[in-house]
Amino acid sequence: MKSIEIDGGSTAPATGAGTERFFIPGIGRLCESLSPYSYDLMRFALGAILVPHGVNKLFFGDVVNASHTMEKLGLAPPFAWAYLIGVLEFAGGLMLALGLYTRLVALAVFVEMLVISFGVLWPKWWWGGRGMEYALLMAVLALAIFFRGGGAYSLDRRLTRTF
Numbered sequence: 001m002k003s004i005e006i007d008g009g010s011t012a013p014a015t016g017a018g019t020e021r022f023f024i025p026g027i028g029r030l031c032e033s034l035s036p037y038s039y040d041l042m043r044f045a046l047g048a049i050l051v052p053h054g055v056n057k058l059f060f061g062d063v064v065n066a067s068h069t070m071e072k073l074g075l076a077p078p079f080a081w082a083y084l085i086g087v088l089e090f091a092g093g094l095m096l097a098l099g100l101y102t103r104l105v106a107l108a109v110f111v112e113m114l115v116i117s118f119g120v121l122w123p124k125w126w127w128g129g130r131g132m133e134y135a136l137l138m139a140v141l142a143l144a145i146f147f148r149g150g151g152a153y154s155l156d157r158r159l160t161r162t163f
Contacts, residue, residue: 036152037153039148039151039152040099040151040152040153040154042141042145043096043097043099043102043145043150043151043154044096044097044099046093046096046097046109046138046141046142046145047092047093047094047095047096047097047098048093048097049093049138050088050089050090050092050093050096050109050138051089051090051093051094051097053089053090053093054085054086054087054088054089054090054091054092054093055090057082057083057085057086057089057090058083058086058087058090062086063079063082063083063086064082066081066082066085066086067079067081067082069082069120070082070085073115073119073120085112088105088108088109088112089112092105092108092109096109096145098154098155099150099151099153099154099155099156099157100150100154100155100156100159101156102145102149102150102151102154102156103145103146103149103150106142106143106145106146107142107146109138109139109142110139110142110143110146113135113136113138113139113142114139116135117132117135117136117139121135
């Protein structure tokens, strides 16, 4: 079986590249030309989604609500934890979007999303009711990003290959 190289080293079975047929004619070339950016787009999107949450906590008073949540979770001092989460979401979101210290930030976001999912929303949630599906999706994305690292179009890749 033939294999093809993916993202600078790993391989996957060849699937007859160029023979895939799309419902919309001509979309194959578009997909093929943009597919190298798909992982980095997912990493960027996760980071970009986090930034406004951090901005609201750090600059628009949501840190008070977050501190109440931290207090209910038994995390002391609650304001310090709330500010830490605000910094993670704001600065960490920017770092994820740019691919800087990607694995470290992704791991922190993964832990945060697990705490939100199972410490804050569980067991009083239902799909769509309180948004646990979003926190779980973000946790899974953060975990996948942790496993893979910054990607081809990240600052990590430009600075060093060890992150």
